[in-house]
Amino acid sequence: MAKEFLIDCYLFLFKIIFLICKRFKLQNKIVFVCSYTDNIQFVYNELIHRQLDGTDIVFLCRGKAAAGHFAKTGSCVVPFETGDVVALLRSAYHLATAKIIVVDNYFGFLSVATFKKNVQCIQLWHACGAFKTFGYNDHSVAYRTKRARKRFAAVYQHFNKIVVGSDAMKEIFKQSFGLDETHFIHLGVPRTDLFFDLAKRNEISKNLQRYCHGKKIILYAPTFRDKPIKDGSLGLDLKMMEQALSNDYVLLLRLHPAEKGMVDLSGQNPQFVIDGSNWSSVNELLLATDLLITDYSSIPFEFSLLERPMIFFPYDLKEYEKSRGLWGNYKQMVPGPIAYSTESLIELIKHHVFDLSEITDFSNTWNHYSTGASSSHVADYLEECLKQSSEQIEGHQFYLARRSGRNDQ
Numbered sequence: 001m002a003k004e005f006l007i008d009c010y011l012f013l014f015k016i017i018f019l020i021c022k023r024f025k026l027q028n029k030i031v032f033v034c035s036y037t038d039n040i041q042f043v044y045n046e047l048i049h050r051q052l053d054g055t056d057i058v059f060l061c062r063g064k065a066a067a068g069h070f071a072k073t074g075s076c077v078v079p080f081e082t083g084d085v086v087a088l089l090r091s092a093y094h095l096a097t098a099k100i101i102v103v104d105n106y107f108g109f110l111s112v113a114t115f116k117k118n119v120q121c122i123q124l125w126h127a128c129g130a131f132k133t134f135g136y137n138d139h140s141v142a143y144r145t146k147r148a149r150k151r152f153a154a155v156y157q158h159f160n161k162i163v164v165g166s167d168a169m170k171e172i173f174k175q176s177f178g179l180d181e182t183h184f185i186h187l188g189v190p191r192t193d194l195f196f197d198l199a200k201r202n203e204i205s206k207n208l209q210r211y212c213h214g215k216k217i218i219l220y221a222p223t224f225r226d227k228p229i230k231d232g233s234l235g236l237d238l239k240m241m242e243q244a245l246s247n248d249y250v251l252l253l254r255l256h257p258a259e260k261g262m263v264d265l266s267g268q269n270p271q272f273v274i275d276g277s278n279w280s281s282v283n284e285l286l287l288a289t290d291l292l293i294t295d296y297s298s299i300p301f302e303f304s305l306l307e308r309p310m311i312f313f314p315y316d317l318k319e320y321e322k323s324r325g326l327w328g329n330y331k332q333m334v335p336g337p338i339a340y341s342t343e344s345l346i347e348l349i350k351h352h353v354f355d356l357s358e359i360t361d362f363s364n365t366w367n368h369y370s371t372g373a374s375s376s377h378v379a380d381y382l383e384e385c386l387k388q389s390s391e392q393i394e395g396h397q398f399y400l401a402r403r404s405g406r407n408d409q
Contacts, residue, residue, distance in 0.1 A: 004145055007108060010081075011151075014092055015112040021096035026116060026389070028055050030382060031098040033080065035062040035105045036126040037069045038281055042190035043102070043124070044073065046379040055386065058094045062105075069280065081107075099389040100382055103159075106135075111154035118389040123162040124378070128189045129169055129301035129366040131333055132223070133325035135176025140324070153178065163378060165189040165370040172327060187381060188374030189367075194283050195305040196372030201287050208288035211274055212250045218349070219289040221282065222313075223297040224256035225320070234263060235315040236293075237342040242272045244346045252276045254285060291349065296320060300335065304363035305370075309354035310336045313345060335362035 030047070032040045044057065060080040061067035071077050078094065079087045095101060095113060101121045103110070115121060133139065135156065141149060156177035164170045165188045173179065194200060208217070222234060234253075241251055246269070255263060255277045265275055276285050286292070286303050292310035294300060300310055312334045314320065321330070331338060335358045339345040 004148060007151075008147070011108060011112045014088065014109055017089060017092040018096050018109075018113050021093045022116065024093070024097050026099050026118065027097045028386060029058060029094070029098040030055065030100045030102065030386075031058045031060060031094050032070075033060045033062075033095075033101065033103045033107055034066050034070070037066055038191035038283060039104055039124050039126060039189065040102065041069070042193055042375040043378050043382070044070075044075075046190075046375040047382070050379065050383070052383070052386075058098070060091045060094065062107075081109075100385050102382075106152075106155060108151060108155065110158040111151040113158070115158075120160050120385045120389070121158050122382075122385075123159045124190070125162065125173070127298035127301065128165050128192065128370065129298055130172055131298070131326055131330065132296045132320075133176070133327060135173075136178055137176055137325060137327075139322070159183060161185050161381075163187050163189070165192065165374070166366045166368040168365050168368075185381060186369045187377040188370035189302075190375040190378055191283055192302055192305060192367060192370040193372055193375050194281075194287070195302065204284045205288040208285070212288075213271070216249050216290040217252055217288055218245070218249050218291045218293060219252045219254060219276070219285055220293045220313075221254040221297055221299050222256070222295055225316075235313065236345070238268055238273055240342050241346065242269055245349060246272045249291075249349075250274055252285060252289070254279070254282060293345065296324075296326070300362075301366045304335060304359050305367055307356055307359055307363065309352075309356065310359070311345060311348055312336055312338045313340075314338065315340055335359045 032044070034040050040059075047055075047057065056076070058076045058078065059066075059070040059073075060078050061070060062080050067077055067079055076094075078090045080091050082088075095109070096115075099119060101115070101119065102124050103121065104124050104126045110121070136152070141152065144152075156179065159177065159179065160183070162170075162173055162177075162179070162184050164173065164184050164186055167186075170184050170186075173184070174181075177183075220234070220236060238251070245251075250272055252274050253263070253265070253276060265273055279285055282299065283302060286299070286306065289303070290308060292300065292303050292308070293313050294310065295312060295314045300312075303310060312330075314330060317330060317340070320326075327333065336355075337348050337353050339348055
């Protein structure tokens, strides 16, 4: 209850400031509201390459990682959803005066922000696919207050368009957000463009191989749990993995950003266990990965583009399915063998029990529209939105001028 009260207070204050800022005219401005970096960075790079004259770009960043990342661009970066009142004022102003708002996650401010008529709010979701439920289908929603559920609905209704990389993901969005077919644009997921850039792939792979002494790389990337890691447990016996596999492999550990630094690796062999949690882009790690181990994360959807083996390690499947929910039968959804213990995981790796054709089919399903030019497609769409918005605003101003007898043409 206390959390809901604080959220309501924040949103009430934001709404008042936002309404005041709406008195200012719209500007040729794109505001990226981000909690992740990859998708928006790729689109930003494409926009900068096009040198859009007279278009301002602003980043409103949730979390220090995103703020630090986009600060390097030299564009305006404002911390978002913090206790900083000045940042609140600045963010409300930018959101009230931008022609395009691009978000990459759920953001509560959308429940109280009524944009002007010509503004477009575009959801550029941070994942290519999903095993676990979210939105209306998240099991935890049932335990939230009626007021909170109403807020969720208001947020989803503010998405004018959602960028998708597949029809499969579109169907998940339709159920998660309660939106119809008209809300979706099939432009592909920008962050997947990296997987089609062979020169960059080779460069990044070579850089990562320097840390691995010529051995193959196993990437272990567990997803975030509602009960974060507290005792250093990963569900995986790292010592057992080392004894069985260290002659041929190194283990790259990539924790969810919310759990970074919560696992003590001081007692592990640094020649075998490498902490990759601080690496800025998980997709760059994937390029050098020979074998992926994960559970309910969205990482496999992108990794499948490389058509390399993966093992699924849902050691807490029953508990997770009950608390968070999954979109279907987990065993039927995943494109690889399943292990529930470190011992069985090691056996799968040693005997190389993989069907790569299964991974190819999985990729074709979930990456249908992601073909290497998604950043360009999204940038095209944003440019068109800016153009249409300007024409609509100019036409409206011309109409008002005529009605008031101030038409000089």
